[in-house]
Amino acid sequence: MSPRTNDGEPERPEHPAPARPAPASDRPVPNSGQAPEDASLVDDAVVGDVVEAKPRGSVAGDTEPESATGDATAEDTAGGDDPAQAEAVQAPAGTGPTDTAPGDTAPDGATTVGSPAGTEANDASKATGPRTLSADAGADAGAGADAGLEGDGGVEERVAAVRRVGAAGRRWRSVQLVACAAMLAVALTAGAIALGAARDGQDVPVATAAAVSPGLLASGDLDSSITALQAHLRVQPKDFGGWATLGLAYVEQARTKGDPSRYPQAEQALKRSLSLRSDNDQALAGRAALAAARHDFANALTLADQALKQNPYNERALCSRIDALVELGRYDDAEKAVRTADERRPGVPVFTRYAYVHELRGDVTTARRVLDRALAASTSPGDIAYVASQLGQLAWNQGDYSTALTHYARALAADENYLPALEGRARAQAAGGQQAEAIKGLELIVTRYPLPGPLVELGELYEARGGEGDTAKAEDQYALVDAWTAIARANGVNADLDTALAAADHGDRATALRAARDDWSRRHTVHTADALAWALHVNGKDAEALPYARQATATGYRNASFLYHRGVIEKATGHPADARTHLSAALKLNPGFSPLGAREARTALKTLEASK
Numbered sequence: 001m002s003p004r005t006n007d008g009e010p011e012r013p014e015h016p017a018p019a020r021p022a023p024a025s026d027r028p029v030p031n032s033g034q035a036p037e038d039a040s041l042v043d044d045a046v047v048g049d050v051v052e053a054k055p056r057g058s059v060a061g062d063t064e065p066e067s068a069t070g071d072a073t074a075e076d077t078a079g080g081d082d083p084a085q086a087e088a089v090q091a092p093a094g095t096g097p098t099d100t101a102p103g104d105t106a107p108d109g110a111t112t113v114g115s116p117a118g119t120e121a122n123d124a125s126k127a128t129g130p131r132t133l134s135a136d137a138g139a140d141a142g143a144g145a146d147a148g149l150e151g152d153g154g155v156e157e158r159v160a161a162v163r164r165v166g167a168a169g170r171r172w173r174s175v176q177l178v179a180c181a182a183m184l185a186v187a188l189t190a191g192a193i194a195l196g197a198a199r200d201g202q203d204v205p206v207a208t209a210a211a212v213s214p215g216l217l218a219s220g221d222l223d224s225s226i227t228a229l230q231a232h233l234r235v236q237p238k239d240f241g242g243w244a245t246l247g248l249a250y251v252e253q254a255r256t257k258g259d260p261s262r263y264p265q266a267e268q269a270l271k272r273s274l275s276l277r278s279d280n281d282q283a284l285a286g287r288a289a290l291a292a293a294r295h296d297f298a299n300a301l302t303l304a305d306q307a308l309k310q311n312p313y314n315e316r317a318l319c320s321r322i323d324a325l326v327e328l329g330r331y332d333d334a335e336k337a338v339r340t341a342d343e344r345r346p347g348v349p350v351f352t353r354y355a356y357v358h359e360l361r362g363d364v365t366t367a368r369r370v371l372d373r374a375l376a377a378s379t380s381p382g383d384i385a386y387v388a389s390q391l392g393q394l395a396w397n398q399g400d401y402s403t404a405l406t407h408y409a410r411a412l413a414a415d416e417n418y419l420p421a422l423e424g425r426a427r428a429q430a431a432g433g434q435q436a437e438a439i440k441g442l443e444l445i446v447t448r449y450p451l452p453g454p455l456v457e458l459g460e461l462y463e464a465r466g467g468e469g470d471t472a473k474a475e476d477q478y479a480l481v482d483a484w485t486a487i488a489r490a491n492g493v494n495a496d497l498d499t500a501l502a503a504a505d506h507g508d509r510a511t512a513l514r515a516a517r518d519d520w521s522r523r524h525t526v527h528t529a530d531a532l533a534w535a536l537h538v539n540g541k542d543a544e545a546l547p548y549a550r551q552a553t554a555t556g557y558r559n560a561s562f563l564y565h566r567g568v569i570e571k572a573t574g575h576p577a578d579a580r581t582h583l584s585a586a587l588k589l590n591p592g593f594s595p596l597g598a599r600e601a602r603t604a605l606k607t608l609e610a611s612k
Contacts, residue, residue: 222253243273244283248316251290256419258449258484260491266290267492281310285317292323295494297523300324315345322353329524331360331555348374348383352390359394360526362556368394375410384414389421396424397558399590401432419445423454430461431592439465452481452498457595459506464595478506494519500531505596509538526552526562534565542572553582560586560593564601571604580608 229246233239247269254262267290273283284307291300301324307317318341325334338357341350351374359367371394375387392407405428411421422445430438442458459477462470481502485495496519503512516535519528530552536545549566553559567583570576583605592598 222249222256225249226253238276240273240276240280241282243269243276244280244286247273247283247286248289251286251293255293258419258451260488260493263290263294263491263493279310281307281314281317284310285314285320288317288320288324292320292327294492295327295497296492297324297327301328313344315341315347315349318345319349319353322350322357326353326357326360327523327525329526329528331357348378348387351377352387355390355394360555360557362558364394364398364558381414385411385418385421388414389418389424392421392424392428396428396431397560397590399431399560399588399592401428401592404428405432419449419451423457426454427457430457430595431590433592435461435465446477446480450480450484452484452502455481455484456502456506460595464599474506478502482507494522497528497531500535504531504535504538509535513539513541520548524551526555526557526559530559530562530565533569537565537569537572542569545569546573558589560590561597563589564593564597567601568604571608576608576611580605583608 226246226249229242229249233242233246236242247266250262250266250269254260254266266286270283270286270290273280273286277283284303288300288303288307291297291303300320304317304321304324307314308321311317318337322334322337322341325331325337335357338350338354342354351370355367355370355374358364358370368391371387371391375384375391378384378387388407388411392404392411395401395404395407405425408421408425408428411418412425415421422441426438426441426445429435429441439458439461442454442461445454446458455477459474462474462477481498485499485502488495488498496515499507500512500516500519503509503515513535516528516532520532529548533545533548533552536542536548546569549562549569552562553566563582563586567579567581567586570582571579583601586593586601587598587605
């Protein structure tokens with residue numbers, strides 16, 4: 001997925017709206033209230049020369065959903081109204097084409113899921129080793145099966161479980177890894193998503209109490225907020241707003257802690273909310289955010305439109321709509337959507353998306369100005385950490401490592417555990433020649449958050465260092481990527497792009513190509529174009545890869561990896577002048593864009609220069 005969308009941004013509180021044209025409804029309109037009316041970017045003199053002002057109240061790009069898929073009934077909700085009878089729900093199968101048919105089972109009856117390697121489910125069912133791991137995984141899930149609204153079982157247990165899957169991958173490799181990861185994912189999920197609270201004897205849905213306002217999600221302590229919500233819902237299980245807020249909190253927790261088993265929990269909480277009131281826009285917007293977090297962007301767009309039909313001023317729905325359009329590659333529509341969102345809900349979440357839409361167009365100057373504006377408007381630790389990290393990423397993309405480190409320091413001062421800032425700092429340190437510091441930082445990160453990005457970065461740093469045992473250490477990191485993507489799929493996350501990017505350089509090349517083609521069949525973004533181009537290249541299909549490499553750079557998005565991939569593919573297809581241009585541009589833009597890629601770009605460029 002793209003580096004900026006759905007990447008751990010704190011969910012926003014809902015407060016009274018600023019003065020804007022009233023929505024087509026006589027009910028109160030919840031809103032984040034992040035900025036006064038004059039904070040709209042459309043009115044901002046800083047970027048007024050870039051944004052064409054539109055009449056207030058105009059709606060750009062709104063569409064009517066084809067079906068109201070967001071509605072839920074009581075039967076859809078885990079455990080009905082009584083938490084004592086809430087059933088643990090197994091992890092849904094992944095959405096990719098390689099997913100196992102529902103009837104297939106693994107040893108001990110565990111439901112199997114598709115794997116990044118595309119291994120057939122009946123092959124996985126033949127494996128004998130995973131039986132022991134399945135028992136271990138069940139133990140790792142703790143007593144979660146009966147926990148209801150109690151806790152998450154602890155980060156350490158989940159990380160240890162992922163690492164055992166990675167170890168299983170190294171011992172048994174392809175087929176066994178699929179079975180182990182699938183069974184572990186079911187164990188992690190089934191124990192975690194029983195939802196409910198004590199029956200209160202009432203049948204009428206109630207509104208969210210002030211004690212559990214969605215503003216808790218921006219308080220800087222998400223775990224405490226979730227605990228407060230859980231306690232409240234035991235007393236008020238008919239609070240549809242409380243269930244919607246809890247669902248959003250689980251989405252945020254999944255993204256910030258790298259715990260995809262929280263997504264099924266979020267889904268059940270949001271379904272509970274909709275079963276209590278089917279037209280509440282907060283839950284519909286929550287389902288849109290959940291779909292986007294799972295990389296189901298087409299469904300996210302539909303759900304966001306449903307929420308906006310109920311409340312055109314719902315900030316979460318407006319933002320999820322932008323995210324979905326960006327991740328579907330509909331950049332013109334995304335620009336219209338962000339202007340609409342700015343007219344209705346100016347504030348930090350919209351500002352950051354406005355910046356990213358412009359960055360994708362190559363307008364880095366506007367992106368930086370808007371992010372500076374967003375940072376100045378940020379007050380909560382979560383907002384400060386998020387926006388400062390975005391500024392750090394923007395600076396790193398331009399090769400300005402000193403500025404990037406300054407922004408990451410600001411983010412970590414607000415939240416010392418903020419994962420994107422920790423990862424970005426390590427990346428900037430590596431690019432700036434601080435290899436030892438970068439490795440130490442990434443080692444600490446993957447100890448608690450074994451996610452694909454930091455795992456691949458750490459593996460490449462080990463390879464670049466080339467010390468004794470570093471090759472084996474790097475392979476260990478890449479094996480963990482396979483484990484994480486399998487678990488993510490088991491919890492409903494479309495991990496094709498993660499799989500394609502990691503496997504092309506550090507895994508099975510055929511798997512990379514299959515995943516890249518699958519992702520491209522659903523959405524045409526610059527990121528999927530680049531991933532498909534590179535997967536085709538590593539599979540020896542350079543002539544087919546070249547149009548995709550050109551498409552990845554067509555919007556003007558300044559990304560050194562994209563330029564490097566295009567230059568290598570142009571070299572392979574007999575376009576030496578173009579190859580020199582793009583390889584040189586990659587190294588000029590961001591000379592430390594990748595521990596291994598930058599080194600290979602220099603080698604390729606020297607070869608081209610020598611053959612002139």
